[in-house]
Amino acid sequence: MTFPATLPAFTAPGSFWRGNLHTHSTLSDGALSPEEVCRRYKAEGYDFIALTDHFVGLFDYPIADTVPMRDAGFTTLLGAELHSGAQENGELWHILAVGLPRDFAPSNTPFFTPSADQETGPEIAARAVAAGAFVAIAHPQWSGLTLADARSVSAAHAVEIYNHGCATGSDRPDGFSIADLLLSEGRALSMIATDDAHFSEPDHFGGWVMVKAPENTPEALLAALKAGAFYSSQGPELRDIRITERYIEVECSACASVIVQGPGNAALAVHGQSMTRAQIPLSRFAKGRWLRVTVIDAAGKRAWSNPVIR
Ligand SMILES: [Zn+2]
Numbered sequence: 001m002t003f004p005a006t007l008p009a010f011t012a013p014g015s016f017w018r019g020n021l022h023t024h025s026t027l028s029d030g031a032l033s034p035e036e037v038c039r040r041y042k043a044e045g046y047d048f049i050a051l052t053d054h055f056v057g058l059f060d061y062p063i064a065d066t067v068p069m070r071d072a073g074f075t076t077l078l079g080a081e082l083h084s085g086a087q088e089n090g091e092l093w094h095i096l097a098v099g100l101p102r103d104f105a106p107s108n109t110p111f112f113t114p115s116a117d118q119e120t121g122p123e124i125a126a127r128a129v130a131a132g133a134f135v136a137i138a139h140p141q142w143s144g145l146t147l148a149d150a151r152s153v154s155a156a157h158a159v160e161i162y163n164h165g166c167a168t169g170s171d172r173p174d175g176f177s178i179a180d181l182l183l184s185e186g187r188a189l190s191m192i193a194t195d196d197a198h199f200s201e202p203d204h205f206g207g208w209v210m211v212k213a214p215e216n217t218p219e220a221l222l223a224a225l226k227a228g229a230f231y232s233s234q235g236p237e238l239r240d241i242r243i244t245e246r247y248i249e250v251e252c253s254a255c256a257s258v259i260v261q262g263p264g265n266a267a268l269a270v271h272g273q274s275m276t277r278a279q280i281p282l283s284r285f286a287k288g289r290w291l292r293v294t295v296i297d298a299a300g301k302r303a304w305s306n307p308v309i310r
């Protein structure tokens, strides 16, 4: 079977909207009010954010009402970071849910500790998906997540492949290791970069998604996220990715490296000066079921495509 010719981010109608999908406020353990968090993201040029406070009894199971912070140029998605049940290492699950209804029923999670009488992580993830949310496995490296843990969250749409707060606070930002293994097992997943901003350290404005949608509304953004019509970035822009008979063709903002990754050790890099396009031979990826693209600019900032899956 051949690869699709491109990705939804580059064929879907509309424009790219920049957003942060993982953020905390004083409704849980963040340092700033919901109003100030939204003001800062808007001032920094974001088109939307999701406030995703910790959905724990200690904080009265908050789903921040950010509707009053919407205006003509900025919107919000309702959401939360869900916590219930123990991972293999005995620690509490962290599941990111964006697009939750205001009346999403509380879990049985009074504190940040797992117990046997709670929903499991995979169960609360499935409940969030059933309620209409876009759901991601949060910060796998930071959590010490095993492959079996990640595999068990069968309802998840995405893996958080870069978490800026985990980068600044613990130098454990990665989710690619587990996401690549899940793709190689046959899962269809998208990949999100987020801030996980608490504003208690330099954990903000470092990783975001560029979502392609007809309009900057919660409904259109949520549909595009579920359809995988987006890419992730720390700065560089991805403008097009095409798969031809022999090449992967990439167009992007000026960068120093374009790298294509596939299953196992499959990877090819092209390096150059102020490159805005690159052609990578497809032959190295001929046997794999998926590939994805990373571009790196001269300052070391990255942009990441969603996987192309056949
Ligand atoms: Zn978390």
Ligand SMILES: [Zn+2]
Pocket: 022, 023, 024, 081, 196
């Ligand atoms: Zn968080």
